Amino acid sequence: MGRLSVDLCGIELDNPVIPASGTFGYGYEFADLYDINILGTFSFKGTTKEPRFGNPTPRIAECASGMLNSVGLQNPGAEKVVSEELPRLKKVFGKKVMANVSGFSVEEYVETCRILDGQEQVGWIEVNVSCPNVHGGGMSFGTDARAAAEVTAKVKAATEKPIIIKLSPNVTDIVPIARACEDAGADGISLINTLLGMRIDLKTRKPVLKNVTGGLSGPAVFPVALRMVYQTAKAVKIPVVGMGGVASAEDVLEMMLAGATAVEVGAANLVNPYACRDIIRDLPAAMDKYGIKTLKEIR
Amino acid sequence: MKQGIYTVSENLKIADGVYRMTLSGDPSAITAAGQFVNLLTDGCYLRRPISVCEVGKDGFTIIYKVVGKGTEKMSRAKKGDEFDVLTGLGNGYDVAASGKSPLLIGGGVGVPPLYELAKRLTAQGKRVSVIIGFNKKSEVFYEKEFLSLGCKVFVATADGSYGEKGFVTDVMKKVGTYTYFYACGPEPMLKAVYKKSETDGEFSFERRMGCGFGACMGCSCKTVTGNKRICKEGPVIKKGDIIWED
Ligand SMILES: Cc1cc2nc3c(=O)[nH]c(=O)nc-3n(C[C@H](O)[C@H](O)[C@H](O)COP(=O)(O)OP(=O)(O)OC[C@H]3O[C@@H](n4cnc5c(N)ncnc54)[C@H](O)[C@@H]3O)c2cc1C
Ligand SMILES: Cc1cc2nc3c(=O)[nH]c(=O)nc-3n(C[C@H](O)[C@H](O)[C@H](O)COP(=O)(O)O)c2cc1C
Ligand code: FES
Numbered sequence: 001m002g003r004l005s006v007d008l009c010g011i012e013l014d015n016p017v018i019p020a021s022g023t024f025g026y027g028y029e030f031a032d033l034y035d036i037n038i039l040g041t042f043s044f045k046g047t048t049k050e051p052r053f054g055n056p057t058p059r060i061a062e063c064a065s066g067m068l069n070s071v072g073l074q075n076p077g078a079e080k081v082v083s084e085e086l087p088r089l090k091k092v093f094g095k096k097v098m099a100n101v102s103g104f105s106v107e108e109y110v111e112t113c114r115i116l117d118g119q120e121q122v123g124w125i126e127v128n129v130s131c132p133n134v135h136g137g138g139m140s141f142g143t144d145a146r147a148a149a150e151v152t153a154k155v156k157a158a159t160e161k162p163i164i165i166k167l168s169p170n171v172t173d174i175v176p177i178a179r180a181c182e183d184a185g186a187d188g189i190s191l192i193n194t195l196l197g198m199r200i201d202l203k204t205r206k207p208v209l210k211n212v213t214g215g216l217s218g219p220a221v222f223p224v225a226l227r228m229v230y231q232t233a234k235a236v237k238i239p240v241v242g243m244g245g246v247a248s249a250e251d252v253l254e255m256m257l258a259g260a261t262a263v264e265v266g267a268a269n270l271v272n273p274y275a276c277r278d279i280i281r282d283l284p285a286a287m288d289k290y291g292i293k294t295l296k297e298i299r
Numbered sequence: 300m301k302q303g304i305y306t307v308s309e310n311l312k313i314a315d316g317v318y319r320m321t322l323s324g325d326p327s328a329i330t331a332a333g334q335f336v337n338l339l340t341d342g343c344y345l346r347r348p349i350s351v352c353e354v355g356k357d358g359f360t361i362i363y364k365v366v367g368k369g370t371e372k373m374s375r376a377k378k379g380d381e382f383d384v385l386t387g388l389g390n391g392y393d394v395a396a397s398g399k400s401p402l403l404i405g406g407g408v409g410v411p412p413l414y415e416l417a418k419r420l421t422a423q424g425k426r427v428s429v430i431i432g433f434n435k436k437s438e439v440f441y442e443k444e445f446l447s448l449g450c451k452v453f454v455a456t457a458d459g460s461y462g463e464k465g466f467v468t469d470v471m472k473k474v475g476t477y478t479y480f481y482a483c484g485p486e487p488m489l490k491a492v493y494k495k496s497e498t499d500g501e502f503s504f505e506r507r508m509g510c511g512f513g514a515c516m517g518c519s520c521k522t523v524t525g526n527k528r529i530c531k532e533g534p535v536i537k538k539g540d541i542i543w544e545d
Binding site: 025029032053054056059062065069 | 300302339343344345346385506507508509510512513514515516517518519520521526531544
């Protein structure tokens with residue numbers, strides 16, 4: 001057990017650095033660039049029961065220190081992930097992977113989680129509750145404590161692996177939602193997902209994103225993310241995985257000081273494909289600089 | 300794909316709002332004509348995708364039009380300045396499909412990747428015809444360069460201020476028979492070429508990109524053979540594969 005190692009829901013991670021869902025595909029684009037076994041783990045692309053193409057393009061926009069995406073959960077569907085992506089991943093990644101799951105009904109979440117729960121390569125299931133609930137008037141599960149708790153309880157009942165509920169920051173108060181998930185049996189909480197935003201093209205006078213709005217991420221959101229991780233970690237006893245704008249070893253330490261047990265890195269991977277490798281490389285020196293002996297004792 | 304720091308060895312205005320930048324550094328990841336690079340500029344969060352115009356032993360050349368913040372920044376780069384660049388992105392053109400007398404069709408800043416393609420095709424002894432289209436005379440570039448490769452070159456300008464008046468598709472009927480075509484330019488031009496073309500061929504597409512190397516799903520399109528990422532399974536898509544949107 002090295003000085004970087006942390007425990008996430010009973011599974012030891014060599015380090016707390018986890019590429020975030022949607023910015024690391026199913027791993028092998030990055031495996032061509034560096035040995036991805038150096039990562040704590042990674043969270044794969046948000047997977048739904050059925051294959052999805054996602055939203056029309058343009059799906060990407062930019063802003064000062066960040067980006068917006070309206071990809072819309074493009075993924076090959078749970079069955080294909082099991083039959084094609086996971087076997088391909090196995091060749092390049094020997095650790096447990098974090099399965100990221102999305103759904104548009106409680107039943108869909110449960111079914112997809114059950115499929116992935118049966119996979120030996122999967123260590124944790126990260127349940128993204130930021131999606132709209134088609135039976136609940138399209139409101140996101142993650143903006144309603146009761147809906148988030150219902151997904152948590154039903155998924156927990158159907159699975160064995162640690163369940164991490166990934167929360168949306170687009171709420172007035174994150175605390176009651178996080179607590180509701182904890183009470184419903186969640187093994188961990190991760191946050192933040194992207195903040196809802198938009199851009200307008202002055203030349204065309206139309207929204208840049210075909211979907212009009214999209215999710216903001218990148219360094220621009222870091223202080224908001226840090227604040228929400230802090231509030232959540234104070235309110236719950238289960239581990240919190242912090243993310244939002246993390247781009248350096250110092251950012252990782254800051255997130256951990258706010259109460260995160262592990263830290264996900266999203267948009268940074270898109271700008272610098274070696275971002276996570278560099279962060280892991282830089283962590284020991286940053287810890288030395290601030291007198292941190294081991295990450296487990298940072299708090 | 301390779302990431303590296305590349306040094307500007309030349310950055311020159313070659314037409315109205317259009318610049319040519321030569322970057323020196325390891326070009327080994329660039330294997331095919333029609334591939335692109337993704338370039339980080341100061342002050343922009345995301346990288347900027349630009350096609351490779353020519354690749355040499357010690358670097359490569361790009362041609363870009365100033366349209367916004369990133370390209371404006373690039374235009375002010377001086378010899379010796381450095382850029383962080385991802386090189387060797389995308390699939391590139393299928394040179395083997397060309398037949399004896401291929402036709403290359405480019406519009407505006409869709410012209411640059413056709414230059415490396417023309418170099419490779421002429422080196423193989425193909426009879427290459429090129430149609431390049433621009434809005435007006437002041438925007439025309441690379442006619443001479445294609446001529447020196449031994450290509451038959453047709454220039455079209457929308458306002459008729461140089462070459463043939465009209466669009467590249469208006470010139471297509473004048474080039475005689477061709478065995479295959481390669482097209483790059485704005486999407487309306489590609490669509491028009493698709494309709495006018497009489498042989499098989501391939502098209503190079505643009506999309507707003509998040510990463511440029513297949514990680515974010517920002518650039519997807521639907522094709523006959525399934526979903527493709529323009530940055531990874533593209534930017535070049537075969538005629539028979541295309542499903543036009545809208
Ligand atoms: C595969 C590929 C190859 C390209 N090759 C060339 C080339 O050889 N020469 C050239 O001049 N241009 C090329 N482009 C277009 C070029 O990427 C854009 O003009 C450039 O990104 C604009 O950046 P900006 O900061 O100046 O403009 P801004 O408008 O300020 O850019 C804002 C955002 O929009 C994106 N964007 C704007 N226009 C486009 C566009 N047309 N396509 C994709 N993204 C866009 C930018 O990358 C950025 O994220 C290519 C695009 C792609 C996808
Ligand atoms: C292109 C893109 C796609 C994303 N897709 C998903 C997804 O499928 N599932 C999910 O839970 N989060 C998704 N996210 C959100 C990230 O995992 C992360 O929560 C968010 O981007 C904040 O972190 P960052 O600022 O480091 O990017 C996506 C983010 C981006 C930029
Ligand atoms: S731009 Fe990210 S997948 Fe193509």
